[in-house]
Amino acid sequence: MDLTERKKRILRAIIESYIQSAEPVGSKAIASSIGMEVSSATIRNEMADLESLGLLEKPHTSAGRIPSPKGYRFYVNELMEEHKLSLQETERINQALRLKMQELDRVLDQAGRVVSQLTNYPAFALSSGMSRVTIRRFDLLMVEHNAFIIVVMTDTNVVRNRLIRLPTDLTEAQLQMLNTLLNATFTGLPLDEITPELMRVAQHAAGEAYGLISLVVSFAMEVLESLEQRTVHTSGIAHLLELPEYRSLERAQPLLSYLSEDADPGRFPVPKDAAMKILIGPENVADALKDTSVVVASYDIGEGMRGVIGVVGPTRMDYAKITARLSYLAEGLSRLFGHGELPGGSDDHK
């Protein structure tokens, strides 16, 4: 798509004005914007051209123009200038990283919350799923004669635990034996290779304590399952209502519902390749997002995992500012995790 320099300037002026005001912008407004030395009629002609190129749209005959998704795409790809974060902004993000991540108990969730506060848009956060996780090791810790703790660690260095109480007593030796057996039999296996036969063999080998095998293994399977299935966290969805485009409930409700019904992930786009991705309007797969834009960034969690944070908003969102903030934050998160400092690949929580 080749445009004259003037057309580009006009398009950009329109888009940036619309991003600010959410109102269709007319030829007069552009003509009087500084640096435009032509009359409104000329602008009108140019705008007509831009419209026939599919970059602009008219809500109705006698309104100004608004950018089309294609227009935003062109803007994002070619017109948009890098937004420089102000010192205050970077400071605010750094502070959020420091402050939040200390007391953080769920990294992802918290990251999403920070993004939402930072951008004033609803945000979502998820971990990019890793398939074929396996258990690397089991540890059984005796607590009392009738209670012990299972600790499992995966090959991605995630550690999970559970306290188990028993109706019967148990000796330290039995627990040791069980521990060895588990490590010998069930480590290194992905979820779908933990078969009932395998279980039966192990239970046979366990002798008296055969019942415990299934307890521990099913916990391990739960862990594997929960890791393969990503969960999404959304936050700040109430921000939507502050935007003029969502002042009417008909518009707001479907999107709100879509964002707040957790559970099934995969509803949100995940950048496979790039670190950052912008999806404008109909570029989104999900129907509920067809009228919105999504900006996603991914960051390195370490241990082969990636975290994904994203922002959902109207197509007229301030891409320059949002991408700047998001990428700065994502970098910060990468660094934070990269250091292997605080949360590492571990977990803590509740």
Next chain:
Amino acid sequence: MDLTERKKRILRAIIESYIQSAEPVGSKAIASSIGMEVSSATIRNEMADLESLGLLEKPHTSAGRIPSPKGYRFYVNELMEEHKLSLQETERINQALRLKMQELDRVLDQAGRVVSQLTNYPAFALSSGMSRVTIRRFDLLMVEHNAFIIVVMTDTNVVRNRLIRLPTDLTEAQLQMLNTLLNATFTGLPLDEITPELMRVAQHAAGEAYGLISLVVSFAMEVLESLEQRTVHTSGIAHLLELPEYRSLERAQPLLSYLSEDADPGRFPVPKDAAMKILIGPENVADALKDTSVVVASYDIGEGMRGVIGVVGPTRMDYAKITARLSYLAEGLSRLFGHGELPGGSDDHK
């Protein structure tokens, strides 16, 4: 407050009709409701009486009456009949308990989600904080020569863990020594008794490995902190928009914002004494809830902790149905935890 039998019947009819329709109910409607053998004029007189008692209100002169908060309170206390759960309803709840709690990684959160689905109202869930939790035991598990897992267990039987990587290597013996030292020094202490002096003494005793002490202990402190500080989870807030009273954004927005800004707990009422509590309109402390009703139930999590789940809705919510469902679910949760079955006092999660 003493009312004639007829006044009670009328009040009840009005409230139940309003709960259904959300529209002011007039004298005619009541008169023609079966079992009322008097004319609308008589009803009007009675309604005027009920209004002067503060049990009813008029939105404006020529509309019907709506119940006042006081009216609802009277209804809840004296008029409401026990709602019997249908077989389908109990089955649905049981199923939710079974299904959801299996794959559950955050009990509270999930409980809230179930409630919201069950009632079609926004729900919140939190654990009633327990003060003065202490660490019962530490376990350090060697993973590699430069990495180990901390597992701590509190006296309330919550288990948490974290993976620690080190820049230097570590011998099994050192880890053992550290483990013993930790258990000797830091168990049985509430958060505020873990003083810097204590740390210094322990670090001195640890010799070479003194740096690890602070790592492990600060993790333990994090755990204690996170347990004393309750967190809230809200879910299903989009359900609000389905209700006629929140079809206008002015009404909906403040409440939505209130519900979705997580972080500070204590925003939600917690039943101190009873198992179930109903707060109607102005009975709520929080300003944002002055126009809403809240129904909360608490359930036994075991190990001295209680969970709290609650529902937020308009004052005209169907108290009979909601309380029935909530208390059945709370019982189910109590039983589920009581058995020490699945999640027990433990944790797993992400």
Next chain:
DNA sequence: TTTAGCACTCATACTACCTGAGTGCTAAAG
């Protein structure tokens, strides 16, 4: 190629008006 002028479009706001549900009061009937 640019500009001024002009007729035309159409969403939005405003006004006036009507309708109907519901009320309170009064006076008669039980």
Next chain:
DNA sequence: CTTTAGCACTCAGGTAGTATGAGTGCTAAA
């Protein structure tokens, strides 16, 4: 003393007509 019928009155909500003004496309002149 209670209940009922009748009637005037109130008032939110809907409908219709009208004005306003921002913005457009087209034409013709610069």
